[in-house]
Amino acid sequence: MSLEALFVIGMFATFGVLLMTGFPVAWVLGGTAVIWTVVGVVAVEQFGANLWFDYSSSMGLIPERVWGLVESETLVALPMFIFMGIMLDQSGIAEKLMNNMVKLFGAIRGGYAVTVIAIGVLLAATTGIIGASVVLLGMLSLPVMLENKYDKGFAVGTACATGTLGILIPPSIMLVLMADRLAVPEASVGDLFMGAFFPGLLLGAMYVAYAILRPLLQPRIAPIPDDLPKISPRVIWDVIVAVIPTAALILGVLGSIFAGIATPTEASGVGALGALLLALVSRRLTLPVMRDSLHQTTRTAAFIFAIFVGATAFSVVLRGLGGDRVIEEALLGLPLDPNGIIIVILFAVFLLGFFLDWVEITLIILPLVAPVVQSLGFDLVWFTILFAMCLQTSFLTPPVGFALFYIKGVAPPEIKVTDIYRGVVPFILIQLAALILVFVLPAIATWLPSVAYQ
Amino acid sequence: EDLRWKMPVAFSSNLPGLGSPSAWVADNLTTASNGSIQVRLYEPGKLVPAFDILQAVSDGKVQAGYTWIGYDQGKVPAIPLFAAVPFGMKPWAYMAWYYHGGGHELLQEVYANKGFDVHAQLCGIIGPETAGWYSEPIETLEDYKGMKIRFAGLGGKVLEKLGASVTMMPGGELFQALEKGTIDATEFSMPAIDQILGFNQVVKYNLFPGWHQQFTAQYMLINQNEWDKTTEAQKALVEASCTAATTRGLAEGEYKNGKVLETFQEKGVQADQIPRDILTKLQQVTHEVLKEEAAKDEDFKRVFESQQEFLKSYSTWAKRAYLPVDMTTMDDSQ
Amino acid sequence: MPEHDHNPTLYDENATIVGEVAEASLHHHTELPQTSASQKLDQLLIWVGKSASWLWLATVAVIIWAVIGRYAFGSGSVTLEEWQWHIAGTAWLLGLAYTLATDDHVRVDVIHERLSIRAQARIELLGLVVLLLPFLGLALYEMTPYAISSFSQGETSQSPAGLSHRWILKSVVALSFALLILAALSRLLRVTALLFGFPKPIQTHDNKRKAA
Ligand code: NA
Numbered sequence A: 001m002s003l004e005a006l007f008v009i010g011m012f013a014t015f016g017v018l019l020m021t022g023f024p025v026a027w028v029l030g031g032t033a034v035i036w037t038v039v040g041v042v043a044v045e046q047f048g049a050n051l052w053f054d055y056s057s058s059m060g061l062i063p064e065r066v067w068g069l070v071e072s073e074t075l076v077a078l079p080m081f082i083f084m085g086i087m088l089d090q091s092g093i094a095e096k097l098m099n100n101m102v103k104l105f106g107a108i109r110g111g112y113a114v115t116v117i118a119i120g121v122l123l124a125a126t127t128g129i130i131g132a133s134v135v136l137l138g139m140l141s142l143p144v145m146l147e148n149k150y151d152k153g154f155a156v157g158t159a160c161a162t163g164t165l166g167i168l169i170p171p172s173i174m175l176v177l178m179a180d181r182l183a184v185p186e187a188s189v190g191d192l193f194m195g196a197f198f199p200g201l202l203l204g205a206m207y208v209a210y211a212i213l214r215p216l217l218q219p220r221i222a223p224i225p226d227d228l229p230k231i232s233p234r235v236i237w238d239v240i241v242a243v244i245p246t247a248a249l250i251l252g253v254l255g256s257i258f259a260g261i262a263t264p265t266e267a268s269g270v271g272a273l274g275a276l277l278l279a280l281v282s283r284r285l286t287l288p289v290m291r292d293s294l295h296q297t298t299r300t301a302a303f304i305f306a307i308f309v310g311a312t313a314f315s316v317v318l319r320g321l322g323g324d325r326v327i328e329e330a331l332l333g334l335p336l337d338p339n340g341i342i343i344v345i346l347f348a349v350f351l352l353g354f355f356l357d358w359v360e361i362t363l364i365i366l367p368l369v370a371p372v373v374q375s376l377g378f379d380l381v382w383f384t385i386l387f388a389m390c391l392q393t394s395f396l397t398p399p400v401g402f403a404l405f406y407i408k409g410v411a412p413p414e415i416k417v418t419d420i421y422r423g424v425v426p427f428i429l430i431q432l433a434a435l436i437l438v439f440v441l442p443a444i445a446t447w448l449p450s451v452a453y454q
Numbered sequence B: 001e002d003l004r005w006k007m008p009v010a011f012s013s014n015l016p017g018l019g020s021p022s023a024w025v026a027d028n029l030t031t032a033s034n035g036s037i038q039v040r041l042y043e044p045g046k047l048v049p050a051f052d053i054l055q056a057v058s059d060g061k062v063q064a065g066y067t068w069i070g071y072d073q074g075k076v077p078a079i080p081l082f083a084a085v086p087f088g089m090k091p092w093a094y095m096a097w098y099y100h101g102g103g104h105e106l107l108q109e110v111y112a113n114k115g116f117d118v119h120a121q122l123c124g125i126i127g128p129e130t131a132g133w134y135s136e137p138i139e140t141l142e143d144y145k146g147m148k149i150r151f152a153g154l155g156g157k158v159l160e161k162l163g164a165s166v167t168m169m170p171g172g173e174l175f176q177a178l179e180k181g182t183i184d185a186t187e188f189s190m191p192a193i194d195q196i197l198g199f200n201q202v203v204k205y206n207l208f209p210g211w212h213q214q215f216t217a218q219y220m221l222i223n224q225n226e227w228d229k230t231t232e233a234q235k236a237l238v239e240a241s242c243t244a245a246t247t248r249g250l251a252e253g254e255y256k257n258g259k260v261l262e263t264f265q266e267k268g269v270q271a272d273q274i275p276r277d278i279l280t281k282l283q284q285v286t287h288e289v290l291k292e293e294a295a296k297d298e299d300f301k302r303v304f305e306s307q308q309e310f311l312k313s314y315s316t317w318a319k320r321a322y323l324p325v326d327m328t329t330m331d332d333s334q
Numbered sequence C: 001m002p003e004h005d006h007n008p009t010l011y012d013e014n015a016t017i018v019g020e021v022a023e024a025s026l027h028h029h030t031e032l033p034q035t036s037a038s039q040k041l042d043q044l045l046i047w048v049g050k051s052a053s054w055l056w057l058a059t060v061a062v063i064i065w066a067v068i069g070r071y072a073f074g075s076g077s078v079t080l081e082e083w084q085w086h087i088a089g090t091a092w093l094l095g096l097a098y099t100l101a102t103d104d105h106v107r108v109d110v111i112h113e114r115l116s117i118r119a120q121a122r123i124e125l126l127g128l129v130v131l132l133l134p135f136l137g138l139a140l141y142e143m144t145p146y147a148i149s150s151f152s153q154g155e156t157s158q159s160p161a162g163l164s165h166r167w168i169l170k171s172v173v174a175l176s177f178a179l180l181i182l183a184a185l186s187r188l189l190r191v192t193a194l195l196f197g198f199p200k201p202i203q204t205h206d207n208k209r210k211a212a
C-alpha cells in the first residue's frame, strides 16, 4: 500500500474515532486536519517522504476557503430558511399546520410523517441547501411527532431523509456543478434539472409509501392521535382555514421562484418575511419570541457553518495528502468492463459516500468516469442522475453523513444519534431501491429531458 | 532539484478554450521538461476558490495558478485591460500588443505596483463571447431600460448606465433565473461553453457581436520566488508552452463555435446582430466608463494609453488588410 | 396543546451563565461548572452573538429590497446582492463563539452520553487542547495577514458595481476566530475547574444540585 493510501485511511480513521468521543463534529473535522497536517509535514520534512504535501497549500489555505464560504451568495439562503422554520415553530404555526393536516390523514397511521414528506418535497423545490431543509423540517415536525408518541427513529429518519431531497429536486447546486464538471452539451444544466425531476418525485412517493406501510405492520411506531375528530365537511373546512396561512407561505416561496419574481436565494428571504408576518398576524410575535428566534437562528446557522469550516479544512488536508489520487487510482483499478461498469461505479460512489461529501465525490470522480460511461454508449443524463441519487444518499450514511449532524443539532434532546442512525437505515434502503428502479427504467430520468426543450 | 508546482485553475479543465489550455500546459510542461517542472492541476474549488488564485500564488501558498485574471479587478484596477475589454481588441490584435507592444512587461509592472509577487504569462485566449441570451429581441436602446440582466465586469457597468438592472447572481442560479424569468437576459461565455449551461434551452435570442468581450485572456500566474528559482531553460519552456497553449486554445474555440451555433440554429435559436446604432451608443458609453476608470487608477491609465497607442497604427492596417468575412468562403449562400 | 418543553430555546438561553441549567439540557450538554473568569468571557461572547442576531432582520430587509427594487425601480442590484452576504456572513461568523459558549455545536453522542461527567470532561479537555485550540490558532494565524493584505491592497469587489472595503468583512472573519479562541479558553477553564478544582468553581444552583 502506498504511503498516500496509508495516510488517507489514517485520516479517515482518526476522524471516525474522534467523532465517537462526542467532541463537536465541526472541531473534530478541523482538529483532524491539524493533526494530519503535522503528520504530513513531519513525514516530508523529517523523513523525506515523497509526497506533494506542504503546510501552505493545505492548512495554509484556510483563509481563502473560509472566505469562499463567507462570500457565497447562495449560502445566504441557509440562515433565512432556518429563521423561517424557527419563526413558524415559535409562533405555533407549524404545530397547528401539522395537527390539522393529520386530521385529514387521521385514518392513516403515519399521517404526520406523510405530511412531513409532502412539505419536504415542496421545500425541495425551493432550496438545494440540505442544511436548510433538514433543519427546517426537523424543527417543524419532530416536536409534534414525538408528542404524538411516534417512534423516535421513525420520526427523525423521515425528517432527515426528506430533507435531503432538496439536493436532487431542482433547483440543485449539485446538478449545476455536475453539468459544469461534465462540460458536454448532452448533459447541460437544463437536461440534468429535467432528468432529476421524476427520480426526485419517485423518491418522495417511495418515502410516502414507507411512511404508510411501515406503521401498518408496526402500529406502535406511529399511533393514531386519540382526539381525532371524524372527517366531516366541517372538519375539512376547519383544516383548510387552519392550513391556509402556512400553505400560502409555502406557495408564496415556491411561487416567487416559479413566477420568476425571486431567485431561490431571494425566495428564502421572502419566506423569512412571510413567516414573520404570519407570526405577527396570529399575534404570537412578542418581543421575547422575536429575540429568541433570532438568537436561535444564529446558533443553528453557526453550528452548520462551523461544520462547513471544519469540513473545508479536512478536505484540503486530505487532498494535500493525496486523497484524490488514492481514490482515483482505486477507482481505475476496478474491473471496468462494459458490462456492469455502471453498477461498479455507482457502488463505489455509494461506498465513498460514507466518508466523503458530495462536492468531493463530484469533483474527484464524475469527470473521471463520465467519458468512459459516455464512450460506452450510455446516456449521460441517466448516469449522472443515478450518480446524483447516490450522492443524495451520502448525506444519510454515517460516519460522514451531514444530514445526520444537522438533524441532531435541532432534534429534541431525547433523540440520540443512535435513534437517527436507526431511523435513516430504511431510507437508505429506499434510496437503493429507487436507484435500482431508475437503473432498470432509464426513462424515469431520460424521458422529461428528451421532450422538455423541443 | 525538480520543481513541483501545484496549479489551481479557475475553470474546469474540460471547458473548451477557456479551461482546456490549463490541462495542456500542465501536461506539456511536465513532459517537455522531462520532469524538471512537474505541474499538478487542481480543478476549481479543489484547492483555492477561483477568486483567490492570485492571492494564493502571490503568498506562495501554491506555486502557480491558472485563471481569468479579470477576477482580480478588486485588487488590481488595471487588470480588466489584460483580461477582457469592452469594445476591445480582437484576439490576435491583443496578442500583437501583448507580445510586441509591451503588454507582457506592463502586466508584470501592474502586479508589482500593487505589491503582488507573481510572474504572469499569457497562457490562453478565446475569441468573442456572445453578447448574451435574451428572452426578447433587442431592437432599440430603450430595450435595455429596466431589463433584468446578469452581466459581468465593465460591460455590466455600461449596461447599468443605459438603465438596465444589472445583477451578478451566482452561476448556479443562472439557468433557473433565466428559465423562470427572474432575469431577462444573461451573458456567460462563447457558444461552445454556453451550451453546457443550457441557455439555448430556455431563451431563443442569442445576440452578437460580443461587444463586451472580443477577447478573453487567461494567464498562468507563477509565484515570483518560484519563478526566480527556474533555470533559463525552464523559463524558456514555460514561455513556449504558454504561447503554444494560447494558440491552441484560440484555435479550439474558433474551431468549435461555428458548429455549436449551427446546432443552436437547428433548435430555433435566433443568432441576431445588435443593430449598428445600438452598438455605437454602447461604444460611447463604454468609452465614458473606460475614461472614468482611467481617472481612478494610474496604472489603468498607462495601460489604456499603451493599448490606444498600438491601436492607432494597428487600425490603419487592420481596416484595410482583411477581407470581409463573406468573401473568405466559397459558399455563395453566406 | 401545551407548548412543547423540548424546544431548544427554552433551555440554552442564559443557562450557562447563571448555571441554572434546565432539566432538559442535562441530556444535551456536557455540564461544566462556571468560574468567575469564564463567566465573564461567556457573557461577553453571548452578548456579541445575540447582538449580531439582529442582523438576520437586516438580511431579510436587504433581500426584500433587492426583489422589490428590481421590479419597482428596475434598479441595479449588484450592491444589494453583496450586502446580503456581507450582513449574513457577519451574523454567523460572530455567532460561532456564542454557539460554543452555549455548547450548541453538534456532537455525536453514541458513546458520550453513557460516560460519567468526569470522563466527559476529560474528553473535553483533550478535545480543546489537541483539536480545537490548535485549529483555531492556525486559522487566526493565517486569517490575520489575509485581512491585513486586503486592507493594504484597498481591495474592493471584483464587480465594478460591488462594495468596497473588503478588509472589513475579512477582519470580521479573523475576529470571529479570535472570539472562538476566547470561547474555547473559557470552556477550558470550566473543564479544569471540574477536573482539578482550578480555577475555583462558582457555587451555583446547578453545582449544588450535582454535589448533592
Ligand atoms: Na432543490
Ligand code: NA
Pocket: A353, A354, A355, A356, A393, A394, A395, A396, A397, A398, A399, A400, A401, A402
Ligand atoms: Na455519508
